[in-house]
């Protein structure tokens with residue numbers, strides 16, 4: 001599922017559409033559209049200028065001169081840009097999950113649910129095989145106060161950690177710390193991949209109760225969140241199966257992950273076998289040595305063992 005680094009990478013890759021006008025728009029699957037009927041949306045978008053491409057949490061926003069068009073990629077959504085006369089790439093690549101995926105800009109197919117044709121002959125395509133994605137039309141420029149977007153928590157990369165925690169950390173909560181990280185009204189943009197990675201980096205067990213995470217650990221965790229998100233952006237996102245950059249190619253962050261997708265394999269730090277379980281209704285991978293549930297002693301021991309070998 002695309003999270004903050006993947007959506008940010010897509011946003012950066014869509015720069016060529018900024019300053020272009022939408023010549024025409026096609027929408028194939030009406031149930032993905034919220035806020036307008038497909039025919040009305042097609043009419044309304046025609047001729048509008050794309051002023052900016054922005055990101056808020058996992059949402060990608062096209063700011064137009066009259067309205068806003070917001071995309072949520074769900075599980076398998078892809079936004080690609082094809083310049084005028086671009087050659088479609090029909091070569092296929094075997095991914096880590098064994099699925100066959102296109103390498104370049106995908107040809108328009110049964111999974112292409114929206115196309116924006118631009119005034120310079122380029123086109124932006126929204127493709128989503130599992131159709132959990134959404135296209136949200138917001139009349140007017142004020143997308144920030146739309147109910148779906150106004151309830152989002154702070155952007156993790158921008159926040160000042162101490163004041164954020166003082167204001168927003170629910171110290172009495174008996175939820176798991178992993179559930180809190182996934183809560184979009186706490187922090188916007190963190191999902192399963194980067195939550196597991198940040199918890200590993202800060203040495204915190206994902207099942208630990210929010211109330212029992214100590215203040216120093218909270219700071220450490222938020223610093224880890226920033227680190228894993230920045231690394232994810234630097235590597236242009238994590239491609240596990242469907243995520244693609246706007247040019248159709250894969251991100252490079254998967255190979256760098258410490259725990260996500262690595263259940264049953266040895267911990268990169270201490271060689272203990274990583275455990276895969278379900279926490280907060282999501283598949284979760286952690287290291288029982290580096291992320292102890294109670295005392296922090298085990299981690300120190302495992303580091304000593306590492307030195308001996």
Ligand SMILES: [Zn+2]
Pocket residue numbers: 267268269270271272287288289290291
């Ligand atoms: Zn470990």
